Amino acid sequence: MPKQLELSRRLFLKSSAVAGGGFALAISVPFAASANAEAGAQELTAFVTIHPDNKVTIIGKNPEIGQGIKTMLPMLIAEELDADWDDVSIEQADTNAAKYGLQLAGGSFATPMNWMPMRQAGAAARAMLMGAAAQRWNVDVSALATEPGRVVQPGTNRSATFGELASDAVLQPVPDPASLTLKDQADFRIIGRAIGGIDSPKIVRGEPIFGVDTQLEGMVYAAYERSPVFGARLVSADLEAAKAQPGVIDAFIVEGNGNATELVDGIAVIADNWWLANKARSALAPVWDNGEWESHSTAGYAAAAQEYWAAGGGEVFAEKGDVDTGFAEAAQTFEAEYHYPFLAHVPMEPMNCTALYNDDGSIEMWAPSQTPQGGQGSVANYLGITPDKVTVHITRMGGGFGRRLNNDYMVQVAAIAKQMPGTPVQLIWSREDDVRSDFYRPAGWHRLRAGVDEAGKLTTWADHFVSFDLGGGQFNPATMPADEFPAKYVDNLRFEQHMMRTAVPMGALRAPTSNAMAFVMQSFLDEVAHATGKDLPTLMLELTDGVEAEPMTMGFIGPQPGFSAPRLQAVTRKVLEMSPWGEEMPEGHALGFGFYYSHMGYFAEVVEASLNAGNRPVVHNVWCAGDVGRQIINPFGALNQVNGAIIDGLGQAMQLAVEIEGGAAKQSNFHNYPLPRMPMTPDIHVEWVLSDNDPTGLGEPALPPVIPALTNALFALTGKRVRSLPIRPEMFA
Amino acid sequence: MTFSITINGETREIDAPGDMPLLWALRNELGMVGTKFGCGIGMCGACTVHVDGQATRSCSLPLSAVGDKQVSTIEALGQTPVGQALQQAWLDEDVMQCGYCQAGQLMNATALLNNNPNPTDDEISAAMSGNICRCACYGRIHEAIAKVARDEETANA
Numbered sequence: 001m002p003k004q005l006e007l008s009r010r011l012f013l014k015s016s017a018v019a020g021g022g023f024a025l026a027i028s029v030p031f032a033a034s035a036n037a038e039a040g041a042q043e044l045t046a047f048v049t050i051h052p053d054n055k056v057t058i059i060g061k062n063p064e065i066g067q068g069i070k071t072m073l074p075m076l077i078a079e080e081l082d083a084d085w086d087d088v089s090i091e092q093a094d095t096n097a098a099k100y101g102l103q104l105a106g107g108s109f110a111t112p113m114n115w116m117p118m119r120q121a122g123a124a125a126r127a128m129l130m131g132a133a134a135q136r137w138n139v140d141v142s143a144l145a146t147e148p149g150r151v152v153q154p155g156t157n158r159s160a161t162f163g164e165l166a167s168d169a170v171l172q173p174v175p176d177p178a179s180l181t182l183k184d185q186a187d188f189r190i191i192g193r194a195i196g197g198i199d200s201p202k203i204v205r206g207e208p209i210f211g212v213d214t215q216l217e218g219m220v221y222a223a224y225e226r227s228p229v230f231g232a233r234l235v236s237a238d239l240e241a242a243k244a245q246p247g248v249i250d251a252f253i254v255e256g257n258g259n260a261t262e263l264v265d266g267i268a269v270i271a272d273n274w275w276l277a278n279k280a281r282s283a284l285a286p287v288w289d290n291g292e293w294e295s296h297s298t299a300g301y302a303a304a305a306q307e308y309w310a311a312g313g314g315e316v317f318a319e320k321g322d323v324d325t326g327f328a329e330a331a332q333t334f335e336a337e338y339h340y341p342f343l344a345h346v347p348m349e350p351m352n353c354t355a356l357y358n359d360d361g362s363i364e365m366w367a368p369s370q371t372p373q374g375g376q377g378s379v380a381n382y383l384g385i386t387p388d389k390v391t392v393h394i395t396r397m398g399g400g401f402g403r404r405l406n407n408d409y410m411v412q413v414a415a416i417a418k419q420m421p422g423t424p425v426q427l428i429w430s431r432e433d434d435v436r437s438d439f440y441r442p443a444g445w446h447r448l449r450a451g452v453d454e455a456g457k458l459t460t461w462a463d464h465f466v467s468f469d470l471g472g473g474q475f476n477p478a479t480m481p482a483d484e485f486p487a488k489y490v491d492n493l494r495f496e497q498h499m500m501r502t503a504v505p506m507g508a509l510r511a512p513t514s515n516a517m518a519f520v521m522q523s524f525l526d527e528v529a530h531a532t533g534k535d536l537p538t539l540m541l542e543l544t545d546g547v548e549a550e551p552m553t554m555g556f557i558g559p560q561p562g563f564s565a566p567r568l569q570a571v572t573r574k575v576l577e578m579s580p581w582g583e584e585m586p587e588g589h590a591l592g593f594g595f596y597y598s599h600m601g602y603f604a605e606v607v608e609a610s611l612n613a614g615n616r617p618v619v620h621n622v623w624c625a626g627d628v629g630r631q632i633i634n635p636f637g638a639l640n641q642v643n644g645a646i647i648d649g650l651g652q653a654m655q656l657a658v659e660i661e662g663g664a665a666k667q668s669n670f671h672n673y674p675l676p677r678m679p680m681t682p683d684i685h686v687e688w689v690l691s692d693n694d695p696t697g698l699g700e701p702a703l704p705p706v707i708p709a710l711t712n713a714l715f716a717l718t719g720k721r722v723r724s725l726p727i728r729p730e731m732f733a
Numbered sequence: 734m735t736f737s738i739t740i741n742g743e744t745r746e747i748d749a750p751g752d753m754p755l756l757w758a759l760r761n762e763l764g765m766v767g768t769k770f771g772c773g774i775g776m777c778g779a780c781t782v783h784v785d786g787q788a789t790r791s792c793s794l795p796l797s798a799v800g801d802k803q804v805s806t807i808e809a810l811g812q813t814p815v816g817q818a819l820q821q822a823w824l825d826e827d828v829m830q831c832g833y834c835q836a837g838q839l840m841n842a843t844a845l846l847n848n849n850p851n852p853t854d855d856e857i858s859a860a861m862s863g864n865i866c867r868c869a870c871y872g873r874i875h876e877a878i879a880k881v882a883r884d885e886e887t888a889n890a
Contacts, residue, residue, distance in 0.1 A: 066831025066868050196827040203832035204820040206767020206807030210833060213766040221761060246750055273749065275757035348771050348779060348833040348867045398769075398833025399867050431772040636827040640870060644830060647869035670776035670865060679858040681871040 013124055013174040021052040023166035025128070027121035028101075045100050046077055046121035047093075050129070054149055054163030056083045061093040061100040062110055063370055064199070065347075065400030067699045068637030069110050071198045073118055075634060079190040080122030080182060081129075083162070084149035090198050095372040095392035103394070105370040106405050106508070108599035108697025111633065113557045115694050119182050127175040132168035133160055148189060185631060194636040199396060211368030211395035214354040216424035220249055221274035222416050224427060225281045226266040228436055228664035231293035231503030234265035234286060241283040242269050247276030251284070254415045260505055261439070262378050262411040270420070274428050293503040294663035298443065301660075302339065304500055305445035305466040309337075314464055314496030318482035323449075326460030326492030330451030333460075334528055338448060338520040339724040341657035343441035343509055344434070344665075344673060349398020351409040351429040355417035362389040363417060367410050368397040375407030379414045401648075402508040406439050435673055436665045439507025440658055442467050442478035444516055448524045451492070456532040458543065460492040469499035470506055477512035484517055485597070486525065489543040504660055510648065511700035514598035518704030519653070519711065519725060522594045526712045527721065536593045536712060537572050537581070537604075544568055560600060561693055567627050568595060570689050571604040574625035578687055579606040589620065592713025594705035601701030602627040602689075605646070607709040608682075609717065615729035617654055617714060619682040622646050626702060629695035632688055642702040643684050649706035651676035657726050736796050740765070741809035751797030756780045758796055759806065767807040767836050771865070778864030781837040781844075782806050788844035790863075807836040816843045818884065822877035830868035838864050842878045850885055852878070 012028040028045045047059035058077055064070040074090050077083075093100055104110075126146060133151040134141040137158055145154050152159045162169075202209050227234070234253060242251040249270045256265040267284055271277035308314065327333055354366040363383065369375045372392045380387040397404060413427035429437070444467040451460035467478040480495065487493050509515060522536065529539040550562025572595055576582070581591060588610045595604045608621040624642060632638045655674050659666045667673045711722035718732055736747045738755075740763070747758050754773075759765040759782075768791055771779030775793040782791045783805040810816035819842050822828075829835050838861070845852060845860040852860065857878050866874065 066829070066833075068830070194827065196824055197829060197832070200824055200827070200829055200832065203829060203835055204823050204839060205811060206836045208766045210769075212770070215764055215766065273753070273757055273761040275753055275761070276750075346867060348769075348777070348831065348865070350770065397831060399831040401867075428770070431774070640827070640830050640868070640873070643872055644869040647871065651869075669774055670772050671774065675865050675867060676869055676871075677863075677865060678861045678871040678875060681858075681869070681875070684872065 015128065015170045015174070017167065017170045018049055018051065021167040022049055023170040024049040025125050027124055046118055048077060048081065048121065048125050050125070050162050050166040050169070052163045052166060054087055054161045056081070056088045056162070058088060058090050059093045060090045061103055063103060063105040063372060063394050063397065064092070065105045065370060065397040065404065067105060067641065068197060068634060069105065071195060072634050072637060073110065073114055075190050075195060076114060076118035077122040079188055080119040081126045082146040082148060082189070085190050085195065087149055092394055095376050095394060097373050103373055105400055106402065107556065108601070108699045108701065109557055111695050111697040112560065112600060120177065120180060123180040123182055124175050127180060128169040128172040129162055129165045131172040132165040136160070136165070136168060191631060191633050192635070195634050196636060209396050210349050210398050211354070211366060212349055212352040212426070212428060214366040214395065214426060216354065216356065219354070219424040219426055220270050220272055221277050222413065222425050222427040223269045223274065223278040223281055224266045224412055224429070224433070225269065225284055225286060226264050226437060227286070227288040227290065229288065229290040229294050230260070230505060230663060232265070232288040232290045234267070235289050237267045237284045237286040239267070239284070241285065242267070242280045245276070245280035245283050247271040247273055248280045250420070251280070252419055254412070257382055257411070260503070261406050262382065262408055263415060266412070268416045268419070270416070270425065274426070278430055290663060296502060296504065296660060296663045298341065298660045301443065301500060302445065308466050308498040309447045309464055312464070314498045316494060316496045318487060318493060318495040321492030323460050323462050323492045323494040327449065327451045329453070330460060331454045332452045332531065334450040334524070334531065336448050336524055336527060336723055338446040338524065340444055340516045340519060341725060342443045342504070342660065343652060343656055344438045344658050344667070345401040345403035345509055346434060346673060346675065347397070347399030347401055347403055350431055350434050351403070352427060353409045353413040354424060354426040355413045356424040357414070357417035357421045359421050361385055362391070363414060364391040365410065365414070366393045366395055368395045368404060369407050369410060370397070370400045370402070370404040371407065375410040378407050378411050382411050382414055383418060401510045402512065403438065406507055431670070432668045435658070435668050438658070439505045441509035441512070441515065442506045444478065446520050448520070450524065450528050452528065452532055456534070458486065458490055458528060458539070461486060461490045462494045465495065465497040467497070467499060468502050468504070468506060477508045478506055479513060480517060481513065485521055486543050489547070503663070510645070511598050511703045514596055514700070514704040515649070515652065515707070518594060518596040519707040522596065522705065522708030523711055523722070526708065526715065530715070537576055540572055540595055541569055563597060567602045567689070567691055568597065570691065571595070571602045571625040571627050574687060574689050575604040575606050575623050578625060578685060579623035581606055588717070590713050590717035592709045592711065592716055594707065594709035594712060596701070596704035598704055599701045600628070600696035601698065603702050603705050605705045605709045607706065607713045609710055609713040611717065611732055615732040617710065617727055619650055619680070619710060622682050622684045622706060622709070624684065624686045624702060625689055626686065627689040627691050628698055628701070629693040630690050631695045633695055638698050639686060641698040642686050645700065645702035646684055646706045647676050647681060649703040650680070650682070650710060653707045653710050653725060653727055655726050736799065738796070738799050738804060739801070740804045741806060747796060749796060752795050754792050755782065755794045755796060755799060755804065756791040759791065765806060765808060769833060769836055771834065771837070777834070778841055779834045779837040781840040781864065783840060783844060786844065786847060788841045807840060810839060810843060813843065815846050815881070818881045819843055819846070819877065822881045826873045826877045826880070828870050828873040828877050830870055834864060834866045838866065838874055842874070846878065846882060846885070851882055854879070
């Protein structure tokens with residue numbers, strides 16, 4: 001039986017007439033009860049307007065960060081409406097939780113969350129158009145069908161465009177959701193078609209579309225000086241010296257609100273050109289009280305991890321069987337220490353936000369935010385006003401990757417704008433600000449142990465994990481899931497942890513936790529596999545042999561399919577088939593394998609790598625088998641996400657790290673935080689395993705497995721095991 | 734200080750300090766925001782414009798150094814045959830994800846094809862290596878450029 005989210009039985013529709021004979025339909029679909037219900041995301045809403053000229057306008061409610069959602073969600077509605085895609089235009093919604101439900105770009109949630117409701121919305125509109133035609137032609141609705149953009153009566157020459165029917169459709173009764181039939185997959189005309197990004201024509205012409213392109217009459221620019229040391233407080237600054245710099249209009253101190261995810265102490269410099277504002281920062285001579293935090297460093301954290309490992313006795317967060325007996329009885333035991341660094345997000349569009357604070361105490365904002373509703377709430381709190389006084393326009397974003405889940409730049413510009421009512425102000429961060437004031441992917445340290453029995457079977461698995469306590473109340477990416485693979489498939493298990501205090505801000509980076517765990521766990525499993533005379537995919541298949549798919553479970557978006565070992569097995573077998581796994585490789589080349597399950601997606605990847613003369617890894621090919629359900633909604637966007645995620649992961653593995661020294665980030669820009677560039681792009685071969693499950697998201701799950709696939713390939717090539725990222729050429733010298 | 738600079742064939746007066754990078758004169762003085770700020774140190778290529786036909790990082794070019802050279806930007810790219818062909822190829826290949834770096838990619842790619850109408854795969858990669866795409870749409874950028882080069886070759890055959 002296909003596993004799918006339940007078709008909602010409750011569908012609320014509100015139709016209204018549009019001037020000139022159009023038909024607007026607002027469809028609300030209550031969210032299945034879920035862990036997120038308290039977050040106010042109880043329903044999803046779609047807005048469709050059919051104009052008399054047959055044009056269809058669909059509101060794109062979610063923020064667009066390059067994941068393609070502004071194109072994809074309307075495809076779902078247009079499919080079931082049976083619209084002609086060429087007639088569809090899409091408008092970006094403003095932030096409004098009451099009207100649109102949850103507006104979020106994150107967690108690869110949008111696809112599974114919207115797959116059914118958006119199609120139901122389109123089907124409801126189609127039913128009303130057909131009802132209008134049935135009435136007009138005095139026939140039973142069952143005699144009618146639709147073709148793109150029109151209702152027809154097959155066998156006759158009766159035909160009316162949606163636009164012609166719109167004014168009648170608005171008078172139709174709201175359909176009973178039970179009467180709505182969704183299309184069969186085989187009949188899809190829009191879903192499954194490679195459709196280009198809806199904003200792309202504007203982008204290639206250089207039209208203003210991103211947050212930082214916002215221009216308002218009389219707008220001024222702000223730069224924000226904050227301490228490079230996290231957790232520091234401002235003591236003093238030479239505001240007069242900054243004000244004396246060319247072009248500077250004002251400079252003033254902004255006091256933090258005690259919440260580093262919102263507002264830290266700093267100095268705002270205002271000018272009529274951002275470059276002048278930013279340049280004037282050098283005259284500020286700020287004095288900071290760094291407190292205890294300036295003693296913090298990556299090296300210090302690493303040393304502390306060693307101490308925790310030596311002392312033992314961490315907080316146990318997963319345990320079964322008896323690991324001590326397991327290790328005592330094991331025929332072979334393994335032990336290794338793994339580490340991964342802090343990482344920055346560095347979306348290409350630096351953090352920015354534009355705000356206009358009005359004399360009546362309200363504020364209007366143009367915000368590139370992945371969580372505009374969260375930003376709206378933070379700004380309202382900070383200003384002491386109700387959220388309805390905070391108007392937030394959602395702009396297209398030059399990348400997100402999780403950075404814009406935090407809205408510190410929104411609160412910063414609100415604090416600045418409040419000092420200058422009536423004047424629009426655009427805050428822009430330099431790239432240095434961005435790299436040095438991020439919410440980093442947490443660094444982590446793992447001391448792993450494994451035991452196998454006489455038959456070579458993995459029986460015992462233990463990890464002492466050291467990472468950071470980020471305080472309560474926020475999503476903590478510095479965690480390790482209690483069921484981290486292969487926890488479920490061993491007899492004896494113990495996961496324990498120590499969480500260190502820190503002022504270094506951390507947050508979710510594309511595939512949070514998974515981007516770190518995949519490297520650690522799939523590498524250590526590869527160690528076990530090699531030492532027991534098999535390869536990693538064989539070990540993965542053995543561990544999950546005969547294991548059935550787990551039942552539906554309750555996730556962020558409501559009921560979702562549980563982990564499926566058969567899907568793991570299918571993508572693993574597929575990638576071995578696609579790649580030259582087991583075949584002789586060219587001299588100096590080797591293959592490595594990695595699998596990871598995250599965000600409901602199953603990805604198995606094989607990397608072909610060599611080392612260049614400088615002992616730097618060169619990736620030649622990546623084979624990728626992915627299972628995100630039975631339907632790829634937009635093959636254009638889907639492949640772009642997978643290719644991008646793979647290159648992103650390779651960059652993390654090969655060359656990226658943020659190091660903390662003296663309580664501050666040492667890296668500052670692309671010269672020392674070197675993102676992947678075109679010459680390092682491998683040939684990437686992607687195939688889909690279409691399993692009978694509802695489609696799920698693709699922004700993240702292709703990333704994690706490529707990292708261990710690369711490090712495992714380097715082991716196969718050199719016999720040297722990468723246990724710390726990023727990969728250092730010296731280890732192969 | 735006032736500078737008189739030719740941008741997209743039009744002479745513009747800019748009253749700003751001579752050390753202001755061309756990028757910030759374009760964006761904040763003239764409101765031409767198609768040219769993007771990415772790093773400010775010439776490492777990412779998002780701010781690429783043409784100066785006398787050469788791809789140039791406008792974040793690192795002071796106004797005082799522009800002189801009487803001809804500046805052209807993404808806003809005028811569609812007025813040249815190669816630029817227009819590349820814009821179309823970008824759409825046909827659905828190159829972009831977030832799209833923020835693409836103005837710079839397109840300007841750099843146009844300069845490449847203007848100088849070398851038939852680049853090899855390695856020449857494309859080398860010429861484009863100064864332009865970062867954080868979404869890593871490199872495969873499609875490469876293919877779009879190669880496609881335009883192939884089409885031009887066919888058209889001229």
